[in-house]
Amino acid sequence: DAKTTxxxxxxxxxxxxxxxxxxxxxxxxxxxxxxxRQLPSQGPEYVIHGLTSNVNNRMxxxxxxxxxxxxTLILHRATLRDAAVYYCxxxxxxxxxxxxxxxxxxxxxxxx
Amino acid sequence: xxxxxxxxxxxxxxxxxxxxxxxxPMKxxxxxxxxRQLPEEGLKFMVYLQKENIIxxxxxxxxxxxxxxxxxxxxxxxxxxxxxxxxAAYFCASSPxxxxxxxxxxxxxxxxxxx
Numbered sequence: 001d002a003k004t005t006x007x008x009x010x011x012x013x014x015x016x017x018x019x020x021x022x023x024x025x026x027x028x029x030x031x032x033x034x035x036x037r038q039l040p041s042q043g044p045e046y047v048i049h050g051l052t053s054n055v056n057n058r059m060x061x062x063x064x065x066x067x068x069x070x071x072t073l074i075l076h077r078a079t080l081r082d083a084a085v086y087y088c089x090x091x092x093x094x095x096x097x098x099x100x101x102x103x104x105x106x107x108x109x110x111x112x
Numbered sequence: 113x114x115x116x117x118x119x120x121x122x123x124x125x126x127x128x129x130x131x132x133x134x135x136x137p138m139k140x141x142x143x144x145x146x147x148r149q150l151p152e153e154g155l156k157f158m159v160y161l162q163k164e165n166i167i168x169x170x171x172x173x174x175x176x177x178x179x180x181x182x183x184x185x186x187x188x189x190x191x192x193x194x195x196x197x198x199x200a201a202y203f204c205a206s207s208p209x210x211x212x213x214x215x216x217x218x219x220x221x222x223x224x225x226x227x
């Protein structure tokens with residue numbers, strides 16, 4: 001699977017928007033871009049995913065660059081509960097079903 | 113609609129004992145995936161099972177570890193003769209079919225401590 005690069009950590013203030021970047025310059029045409037997060041002492045939680053177009057759901061928005069070599073997870077109004085490790089993961093077809101490769105992720109700190 | 117259920121939440125075993133971790137997938141899901149998270153490390157894929165079949169066990173240690181997903185009942189991850197290095201959080205996820213255009217739901221995990 002193609003590799004992703006994320007900043008080690010980011011900080012935000014409560015109720016402000018947060019933009020979490022992810023670079024994936026070697027992405028292939030069939031790779032989906034997934035975002036998960038993990039709160040302390042909990043299992044990973046699915047946030048959002050997309051292929052080419054920008055995506056919105058109740059949790060966040062995903063902005064995908066036109067060349068698909070980067071993407072940004074957008075939390076529109078950060079809350080203290082959003083403090084977690086965020087993982088950007090590429091999942092391709094073929095034999096990669098369910099085989100998510102979790103990197104170091106971005107540790108998001110939200111200040112009150 | 114219950115999510116992915118794992119039990120027990122915490123498990124303590126002495127070195128040399130066996131550990132059995134259970135994972136009940138979401139209703140209607142026939143694909144289960146196990147992951148391990150060692151202390152201060154990221155999650156690592158272990159095994160992917162479909163009902164009564166092991167599809168991909170490329171992340172499973174070669175010895176002492178086994179997994180099954182019988183026709184009836186939960187998926188079981190079994191660790192024989194546990195050692196201190198097996199202490200970790202074990203998570204499972206499930207899906208209704210094989211596809212990557214799907215957001216996987218994870219359970220809350222089993223935290224295994226070997227003493």
